[in-house]
Amino acid sequence: MFEIDKKSNLLELPEYRYQLKEVDTPVMFREFYPYEEIPKIAFNNVHVPINMPSDIWITDTTFRDGQQSRAPYTTEQIVKIYKMLNRLGGPKGIIRQTEFFLYSEQDRRAALECMELGYEFPEITSWIRASKKDFQLVKDMGIKETGILVSCSDYHIFHKLHMKRSEAIEHYLGVVKECIEAGVKPRCHFEDITRADIFHFVIPFARELMKLMEETGVPVKIRACDTMGYGVCYPGSMIPRSVHGIIYNLHKDAGVPHELLEWHGHNDFYRAVANSTVAWLYGASSVNCSLFGIGERTGNTPLEAMVIEYAQLKGTLDGMDPTVITELAEYYERELGEVIPPRTPFVGKNFNVTRAGIHADGLLKNEEIYNIFDTDKLLNRPARVAISNTSGLAGIAHWINSNPSLYDLNELDKNDPLCLYLKQWVDEEYENGRVTLITDEELEQLIEEYMSKKQ
Template sequence: RQEIMDHYLSVVRKIVENGVVARCHLEDITRADIHGFVLPFVEELMNISKESGVDVKIRLCDTMGYGVPFAEGTLPRSVPKLVNIFRSELGVPSRLIEWHGHNDFHKVLVNGTSAWLYGASSVNGTLLGIGERTGNPPIEGLIIDYLSLKGHDSTINTKVIDEIAKYMQNDMGINISSRYPFVGRDFNVTRAGIHADGVLKNEEIYNIFDTAAILNRPLKVSVTDKSGIAGIAHWINTTMNPKEEISKKHPAITAIYKLVQEEYNKGRTTSMSDEELSNLTRLHIPELFKTKYNEIEEIALKTAISLVEEYSSKEELQNMQEYEIVKTLNYLIEHNKSIQMAYVTDTNGIQVTDNISQPWIVKSKDISKKGDNRKNRDWFSNVIKNGKTHVTDYYISLTTEKLCFTASSPIINLNDEFVGVLAIDFNFSNLTGAIEKECKTF
């Protein structure tokens, strides 16, 4: 033992001599000889730290998961006593004590939290607890426990927990149990009708905390023959997001409930899927659903806004030099066939370029050109009034005689000065057609 200790200590001395913080792993500490070897060894490590002025960290490794979170337990298994003994008998500061646990006995998270409570400054964790054999403390669990102990921490964004889990499942192919805490598909899903009725009255009755605000996971109700009318109403209100809450007394809810009961009377044993419930809702409350046209129209408007804001922020437009504007808008037109034309005005509404249009467009004699005053146009006046991107109503283009709309956005230079307005005319049919084609492709 002494030979091993001396050899290890010589390595640590070499490390700290070079000004490097040593991190010493006390492997399998929950089965170790604490007083006969571990304490004398750590005491020597602390002496090296004091002599060198360089920190030596102590990592307590519950390698086989034998640790227990009880202060009444005995050494070496009691996590509270393990952490405390290094602090009380050797004076090891909390900032140098670290806990590393394993889940062989289903105590990995509570042991890590117990180590925190009794003086360890840090606990090792992995996403979803994935690690050797039974795994390590799950980081998402540690985060929730940490916040439970410390309160709000503005530096922590708990909503990414769900995003990370989705990435691990969808992109990395990692299977996550539907019942896995915080991220499993059903972790905050209730099925009993009495529970659903309670949720409608007060969500706190059957939700562990505000899962929507903290994890971006609203409480859900899984509909079965036991869910009742309240369960169906809650599913519709949380899944379909109606503008006004649908009461469980709504006649359509009763109709859907009867159809669900018919399924189970025929011998069904599985929960109703979201797709099935969506179809029943579409049949009985069709006003909750956007048509395919509405969805494509919404995407088209978002696309137009994104494009006009992207180009209005380009430096070539911010300089308000005609040559650079023409060059940039020609590129825009060439790479976006749904755009009819684009143009720029100064702050007074005077057009600083001719209309930059698709080569196949035959220009009308009455079409606007460089030098024209456009200040009375809706797309200009609204930008001036609100200082924000504006989208006009649909109109028939004088140039192409096609249905179109104009998206316009302020041009702000690098000094945050308003210097002009970019306007883009979109051919509605071409834009929505391209989006519909893209949607079918994916």
């Protein structure tokens, strides 16, 4: 029997469709995940409506998930990065929160030093073990929200926790209640949601959390974690891989408000950015990211990518300062020894460098022809050309004038003796049979030798 839905005012299936379904053996969704083969993407042509919240934002996991795949940051480094995140997020706090480990004395000291700065954004939240002692630690530090792991696929419930579904829900609810009793807002991390039984575990569990929120008056945030990067954003794709399907059902059928819905994606199948964008479009107010995508295995959704996605969706940066992205990339490479692949969008050394001779010619005449946007203004990264046998004197002059490490030679004319010297060397290289591009390092060394001879 159909019932009138109170939100849509349409005849729909009644709520009992989403009751917890106990199973004797774990549901592994082998039709999607055969393990011995590449995972399958299946379609049922069920389409749900775009429903982007009026207010969307970014949350950061650089100091939590981002630290799980690299050497730990020092307290000084964390404070420095946190200050830059504040500047990047702007006065409206588009980068709304960042989460910290609190396991060690160093973790706690870093969180406290950042809190002492008094910034409203990003708000400092935590990630802790689900214990009364740690909940009290969070409260004593003055942190208002903490992450709690609530694994939701049968892979975890049966094989890691060795529980039944009902036992897992009872256990998780008890932990969340302890967190609320300690005076801390819980953020429930629905681990491995893209391999979970959405209708018979995830939705019933989320509904119980919403009931608890109504009873206590304490907001309960749900972070949908695509732990293995299985999520897809293709129209008509099937749950549990469908990102839009998961977000839609958490909002509509579990009653989770937009502002309490968050997406946390991984990049195992190259989909982290697209999936995070779709999570925004279909009802999650926040997407969780890490700087440069640094995180477990292939990493998380890159925070800098979602800054640019936000501006494309909203038509404005809303006060964010994207030039800080370049500062952060330079800091990571200079101070932390992080190697950013040169072709990485927005931050790689060569992301806005054109190498093809015909492209370089177009760029020199009007950079809009081959540059994605005004990267000099927005990222403090002027468009550049790479040097080859087709670059000419103008190309060499442009290369020098746009090289950040050669600012003391800025506004060099193409007929300057240095340009003539480099052009002669480049021509000789190709006359002698060279077929590869000239590297920046080669040119920089030649310039250094030339300048030293002049002195």
